[in-house]
Amino acid sequence: MKPLHIGLDFDGVISDCGRLKSEAARLMYGVDIPPENFKKELVVDAGLLTLEQYRDLQRRIYGTEEYGLLAEPVPQVKEHLNRLAADGHRVRIITTRDGETLEVAKKWCAKHGLELDFTGVGFGVTKAAAAEGCHLYCDDDLDKLEPLVGVVPNLFLFSWGYNRHSDPSGVARRIASWPDLYASIVAIATE
Ligand SMILES: [Mg+2]
Structure with a gap:
């Protein structure tokens, strides 16, 4: 792989x-x-x-x-992050959080026993520069994926009810869950 x-x-x-x-x-x-x-x-x-x-x-x-800190993890995220690490992939969190909001996210990770590598780009800033070099990127917001076309070769929109109205065609592929995202990552890694 x-x-x-x-x-x-x-x-x-x-x-x-x-x-x-x-x-x-x-x-x-x-x-x-x-x-x-x-x-x-x-x-x-x-x-x-x-x-x-x-x-x-x-x-x-x-x-x-x-x-x-009241937030729950997305279903099955922890086990799949562990599998990605075990498979030898490098995972980086690219978020518009910075400052205090980024500190809250880091505390949340500590609470849930997750060790994650964060890049906080700041609210309203495109993630394009930070995502350069990534083989794939996944977001739940189509607006954040659009500037990554041509920068990151594989883009995924994590599906939720609240983004059901977004049409990702030409930008990203919808994935339904963490098992679905993991399977797509395995497929890219074994191409
Ligand atoms: Mg988001």
């Missing part, structure tokens, strides 16, 4: 941010919004939260340990 350089997003690929947003909305505003609908465009346009409420929720889940 060829050793690969693998880039992964953090929120929505390692940690389950959809569930965390849903839980935070319940705690902060007493509103019940299912994780599969938790995307700014869906929640704010539907009038479930104001833009200000949405921003405040984001600040808390990404920037505070009180909320940030």
Whole structure:
């Protein structure tokens, strides 16, 4: 198996941010919004939260340990990260988190016994420079994948209910779960 350089997003690929947003909305505003609908465009346009409420929720889940550490890992992520390491691949987390939000993510990893190599590019910054040299990259946000076309040869969109409206054709391939992503990585490594 060829050793690969693998880039992964953090929120929505390692940690389950959809569930965390849903839980935070319940705690902060007493509103019940299912994780599969938790995307700014869906929640704010539907009038479930104001833009200000949405921003405040984001600040808390990404920037505070009180909320940030409540997140659950994405199902089966730990065992598959272990398998990737055992297969000899190099895994790097490329996230727009930086500063305080990156520190929260690192504390979350420590809580869950995950040792991950982070590159934090900063909010609103493209991941293209950081992802250069990766054989593949996976994100749950199509907007983050688009600038990587021509930079990273294999791009994957991690499917969740909240990104079901994104059409990745011409940019990325949808993967449904960690077992699905792992199988796709094995296929690339054995090409
Ligand atoms: Mg994400």
